Amino acid sequence: MTAIHCFFSGGRDSALACYIAHRVAQQRGWRFRLVHINTTIGLQETEEYVRRYARWLGAELVVLRPDLTFEEYAAKYPYWPHIFPPRMRWCYHKLKRVPLERYLKQHYRRGDLLVLGVRRSESLFREREYSGTFTVKYYGDAGIQAKLWLPLLHVADDALVKLIKQFGIPESPVWRIGMSGECFCLAGATKSNVIRAVKTYPELAERLIKIDDVIHKHRKKGESYPIFLKKEKMRLKTWLQDVMRRPTPLEPESDKYAGKSCQGNCMI
Secondary structure, eight states: OOEEEEEOOSSHHHHHHHHHHHHHHHHHTOEEEEEEEOOSSSOHHHHHHHHHHHHHHTOEEEEEOOSSOHHHHHHHSOSOOOSSSGGGOHHIIIIIIHHHHHHHHHHOOTTOEEEOOOOGGGOHHHHHHOOOSEEEEEETTTTEEEEEEOTTTTOOHHHHHHHHHHTTOOOOGGGGGTSOOSOOOOTTOOHHHHHHHHHHOHHHHHHHHHHHHHHHHHOOSSOOOOGGGTTTTOOHHHHHHHHHHOOSOOOOOOSTTTTSOOSSOOOO
16 A cells, blocks of 8 residues: 655645645545654754644654764764765754665655655755656665655745645744744754744754854864854854844844755755
């Protein structure tokens, strides 16, 4: 029997994509599984929403985790991840790709479908990389050529919001900051994204400051800056402490893709 493995980040896109996929699975008598990757560097509210959404949908939920926490990997690879070059993106490989391929090796069978909430308008990479609603992707370490279904590939922002309301899909409180809250590795972050997140969740700022200390404690030479502070050569800790002291309102979105998904290929 065909099974749908719907990967759910906790964001708006995957919430709608998994709802649609679940309806199709019910109509066709297929098995359905909601799969969430807990990156260990996300918001607690997102993890709570994932469980609440699964109960609302009435679907089996599988939560995957990396072998180590983000803090433990930060000590092992003591630099803030960047999108380019690829070797600088230990976050994607260790936090997402390894748990994903382990899951596929155990559970994916020929004829199954992987559902992702990919929308081309969400990032430059997705505009270039994805053209068809159905495609095939090879996961090398698992030795699996999987069939992908991207039900939202050509859905625009306004249609997405309308459909979420139309279907009565429960909303996550994290969506108000323009992201899923699933991963704050900062590899593709912008200043406006981070400011919005830490002003809403001060505990996130505290955690990122501690991680910055871990990175610099284990760094053998030089400094490590998140991508959005590389030009200023400013440590994240210094910048965040200044941001959290400001009594000013949240800074406006200043770039085309602020509030959108990571501009690299963080799609599994």
